[in-house]
Amino acid sequence: MENLPRNRSMLAALVLLLAGCATAGAPQSGPHLSPTECRDLAAIRSNAPPTRGQQQSELSALRKAGYNPSPWNDDPKFPENLHAAQRLVDQWFKTECQQSQPG
Numbered sequence: 001m002e003n004l005p006r007n008r009s010m011l012a013a014l015v016l017l018l019a020g021c022a023t024a025g026a027p028q029s030g031p032h033l034s035p036t037e038c039r040d041l042a043a044i045r046s047n048a049p050p051t052r053g054q055q056q057s058e059l060s061a062l063r064k065a066g067y068n069p070s071p072w073n074d075d076p077k078f079p080e081n082l083h084a085a086q087r088l089v090d091q092w093f094k095t096e097c098q099q100s101q102p103g
Contacts, residue, residue, distance in 0.1 A: 031096045033089075037061050038097035041089070061089045 033041070040057035044050045050058075059069075067085035075081065 032064055032092045033061055033096050038093065041093050042097065058089075061092070062086065065089050065092070 037057045037060060040050075040054040041061065044054050044058060062082070062085045065085035065088040067082055069075070069082075
């Protein structure tokens with residue numbers, strides 16, 4: 001009986017931790033790309049030489065899509081992870097950025 005309050009607080013902490021993990025993995029609602037990212041991705045797709053800011057926007061979008069480049073170049077799933085993130089960013093660009101473009 002002495003451990004009952006301790007077990008309850010441990011259980012409550014565990015429930016909160018698991019709830020936080022579950023919501024962190026939940027899909028994000030609303031737009032995934034910012035207006036700046038949309039603008040910069042559109043500029044990159046126009047085949048003009050990209051600026052550093054445009055490249056940063058592209059990397060930011062790829063990171064939102066789950067790509068995490070390794071600073072040591074030792075990612076065993078390297079091109080696959082990048083390609084999967086690029087496909088997701090392309091989908092977001094088509095659904096979110098094209099709607100906000102005039103024309």
